[in-house]
């Protein structure tokens with residue numbers, strides 16, 4: 332179980348709203364989050380294990396935290412809950428925090444965090460993600476239940492894999508059998524041929540203007556909040572991105588080489604403008620569906636990313652959703668071709684702090700934290 336709203340309100344009742352500190356684990360998108368928090372006038376806290384983690388921040392004075400909490404391991408964060416709350420800390424979760432702490436520790440961290448921790452349950456399993464995205468009207472790559480049915484290129488994903496590590500491509504059943512580790516849990520997905528776009532959105536449930544998300548199901552007829560497109564990236568993936576330079580997949584297999592999908596960096600991109608209406612439609616559907624996932628779901632709050640492939644028929648396939656800030660937003664510390672239209676220099680990290688600032692002044696901080 333995560334944090335219920337009463338507990339959150341109880342924590343916040345002892346917070347001094349004049350001295351909120353934005354806390355973040357020093358990794359992933361922390362430079363952007365710390366920089367953005369400072370731009371919005373917040374005090375900042377870095378949380379790290381190991382002095383070498385901390386040292387490199389001195390190379391970025393614009394993001395170097397006002398205070399550090401140095402730990403022997405990330406699990407210790409749980410023991411520091413009172414310490415965090417005494418300092419009016421709001422933690423901004425990102426992919427590394429969830430990975431370092433583990434999802435159940437993260438859910439039990441007794442400190443206010445930005446966004447809805449409850450959504451993690453839906454994000455953390457491929458099957459639940461599919462249910463959610465399908466409810467939101469997104470098309471996804473086909474899933475092949477029986478490996479004997481493989482009749483075209485597929486990508487095999489292991490359950491615990493992170494950042495695409497350990498995935499492999501198979502062209503047919505023989506290929507699959509040769510490469511698969513049956514000891515591990517895996518999913519076989521149709522390999523979608525096309526260009527990848529990672530769409531970074533922000534959902535602000537307390538804004539009443541702009542592109543409003545229309546509710547579905549029990550929220551039909553309601554306007555749920557404002558959807559914003561912050562930026563887009565494409566990941567650099569090693570070694571698949573450079574694989575072709577050595578020849579065909581067959582040539583490479585003769586050299587006993589297999590493509591891998593390990594994320595090493597991110598590049599800024601924009602999409603054909605005529606694809607934007609569909610991108611918004613998918614994101615709107617996904618947000619609307621997030622409120623219907625379970626009884627009393629608080630839905631999506633803040634940043635999320637739809638990871639997509641656009642085919643040569645100009646159709647999107649969504650292969651994953653991340654329900655928090657993604658590292659793909661890091662190229663946009665100074666804004667993006669989308670966010671600049673609305674307000675220059677608005678990174679996703681800064682947008683999070685802006686949202687906290689607005690909630691403080693509207694006295695509704697509990698509606699964007701969990």
Ligand code: ATP
Pocket residue numbers: 472486488492493494495496498520521522523524527566568592594638640650651
């Ligand atoms: P993360 O959690 O870091 O987002 P992950 O380990 O869950 O990553 P995915 O994002 O599912 O992995 O996929 C990793 C990479 O594999 C993608 O960035 C993309 O290049 C490729 N990929 C995933 N699914 C497909 C697909 N159905 N068709 C083609 N390529 C795919």
